[in-house]
Amino acid sequence: MCAHLDWHAVHYVKVLLDRVFGPENFLNEIIWSYRTGGTSPRWFPRKHDTLLIYARCLGRHTFHAIRAGTYRTDGLNRDEDGKPYKNTRSGRLYFDARGPLVTDVWEVPFLSTVSDERTGYPTQKPLALLCRLLLAFTNPDDLVVDPFCGSGTTLVAAEQLDRRALGCDIISEAVHLTNRRLGTLGPRRSDQATR
Ligand SMILES: C[S@@+](CC[C@H](N)C(=O)[O-])C[C@H]1O[C@@H](n2cnc3c(N)ncnc32)[C@H](O)[C@@H]1O
Structure with a gap:
């Protein structure tokens, strides 16, 4: 399980997830470091998000070093x-x-404003980030579920890497966009995002 959070929420969510999954099943706190975005003269520029990774059962989880x-x-x-x-x-x-x-600090560039990957969805994440995550913690044919799929980057990464993909989002535009992105990929067509 992976929860992707920024500095507002990560410390609170870590405590909750320890209760749900058990602190012994905590695998990694991955720091996604990037450079784009604003700065402030009053504190260091906030340039990372955190990915909290839990196994359902430590020792029976998948991990491939990269x-x-x-x-x-x-x-x-x-x-x-x-x-x-x-x-x-x-x-x-x-x-x-x-x-x-690769360590638990990942330097992956944010999508530039002119990136071909950009869909226009405001919280879209780079495909490279999700591909690295799935390569490390899943196997081909595993089912990857993103219940907050947004523009669908996780599902696109899953399909590109021959994993099965399932997603949903509360916003119907996100679901349409995700299905459009998945539709431009290759033949694995059993997977769809739903609202
Ligand atoms: C940070 S975005 C996900 C971005 C995604 N990783 C991407 O690359 O586009 C979070 C998504 O969760 C969705 N969301 C928020 N609350 C939700 C809920 N209760 N059920 C399903 N989706 C929800 C939002 O609509 C938003 O698209």
Whole structure:
């Protein structure tokens, strides 16, 4: 289960979710860090949201580690082929070619005002954020449910990654928009958002 919140609500919701799922089933507090939006001269710019992740039952949950980005290799030794390594007691330690493990701080750009991805829905989230989330915590064919689907980004990510998708929203425009977005995707057509 993932709840996506900003600083207004996250601390209160964490306490509630601990009661519902049990604090022992809390997996991650993911900080989604971005740069766009306003600033204030009176405090640090508020540039992150929080994703609270719970397992229904710790140990029986799905998790796939993700690697992305590049290592800091300045000042390291280089071998004959130019590959960076660290000297350790047991010999040379090379870096994983797939990049470092993604941590619980995610730098994912917000949708720019001119992004092709933009639907016009005011609270739309970037597809890259939802894809990373689903890749980490779900398997192909899993059912992904977003009961507050908005523009449908979670459902679009699910379909793109071969998960099954189910969503709803209280606003009918959100449902129409989501179905439109899903309709432009490939053949998996059993899934629909509902109001
Ligand atoms: C933050 S937005 C979701 C944004 C979405 N992740 C996206 O990428 O567009 C939250 C959505 O919850 C919907 N909502 C609020 N209360 C609801 C309720 N009681 N039942 C269903 N949907 C609700 C709102 O209409 C809004 O579209």
